[in-house]
Amino acid sequence: MQSTTRDKAIVEATFSAINSLFVQHLPGYTGPNVSRRGDRVEADAVWTIPELQGLLDEWLLAGWQARPHDALRDPYRPKQAMSPNDKYASLVAASGYLPLVLRGEDYLELLPVAWRAVNDYGIRIGYRTYDSADLGPWRREHSGITAKRGLWEVHYDPYDLSQVFVRTQHGWITIPWVQLPLVNAPFADFTWSHARRLAAEAGLDNTNEAAVARVLDQLLTRAELGPDKRTAKVVGRTRTAAAAHRPPTVPETEPRTEPEITPEPEAKPPAEVIPFGVFDAHAEAERWL
Structure with a gap:
């Protein structure tokens, strides 16, 4: 107590x-x-x-x-x-301390989590749909987590929303965004929010991900040609985040390369060894008498 x-x-x-x-x-x-x-x-x-x-x-x-x-x-x-x-x-x-290098799975564990159902169309997060054939066995299934009402644990990267990561009983699976072919550059959460804002200002339905995806592609590919300084700033932040936010990934099992063996130079013949004489204490004493 x-x-x-x-x-x-x-x-x-x-x-x-x-x-x-x-x-x-x-x-x-x-x-x-x-x-x-x-x-x-x-x-x-x-x-x-x-x-x-x-x-x-x-x-x-x-x-x-x-x-x-x-x-x-x-x-x-x-x-x-x-x-x-x-x-x-x-x-x-x-x-003291023991530094440990994060593995790819450790990186996924640290990402934000959203609990979602796996439907026939895939997974919906923030008006975006993620789907893949890998979701086949899990569609409309209970995750086994009763505390979350059977929803599935989905991790996402706020600086790269092009894919999400779903934890299953057999490990992680990566699910891409269905509209990714319309957008040819990585984008962050704040970039998506700005694209939705621009879509609404243009009179488009900002809940329609295909329409927002087209606005997003224009924002990322041609923003530097326009006068909108706010959009240019968002694009700059997006590119910087995509290039710098994630630590370099190291493959789980890297092939080991044997170090090249440099041939040793030819050994020179050993020098002649001249042994010392046996020390005679009595003879040495006679020299000093």
Whole structure:
């Protein structure tokens, strides 16, 4: 019971810190109750969920991890508060660490998750349809995860929405976007949102993925020729993210190449060995008498 109470207090303190140090400084913050609600905050709510996630990640790295916490103390310096980074540095200095290279499967595990049904047409995420013949055995089937009402665990890369990854009982399967032939470049979540916005402004149905895909292709291939600076900025972010966000992938089993053996130079004949004489202590003593 004490452990549960302590864990609850830690969770509440964490959320309180996030609200007071991060969330309240964002446009559109409504406050903990109506008495602290700002004036016309709806007009300032400009961040999407993926954008908020990126801001929170940045704040955790640059703000929270480097900020001294009253609850973090060193037994040898109890009067000085330490940051999480300081405590981690002390831990590494005391016990060391073992760096591990992430495998391809580890990378998939770290991606965001969406729980979806596998229907006859495939999987729908954000008005996009993903389908492949590999989904055949799993269509309209229960995933076996009762807590998720039989939905399937789908991982997706916010910086590359051209495919998703579905976890099955036999491992991961990669499912491409059905409209991918219409788009000849990788695109991110914010790129898709911008394309939907442009489609709506042009009077198109921004829930029709084929129409949005055509707008997306025009956005990625010809945006630099137009006067729309916002679109050009989105395209620049997309290209930068596609090139730099993902760590280099290493094949699970790389073929090993034997190192080339350099022939050793011909050995020279050994020099003549001249042995030392046997030491005679009595003869040596006679020399010094």
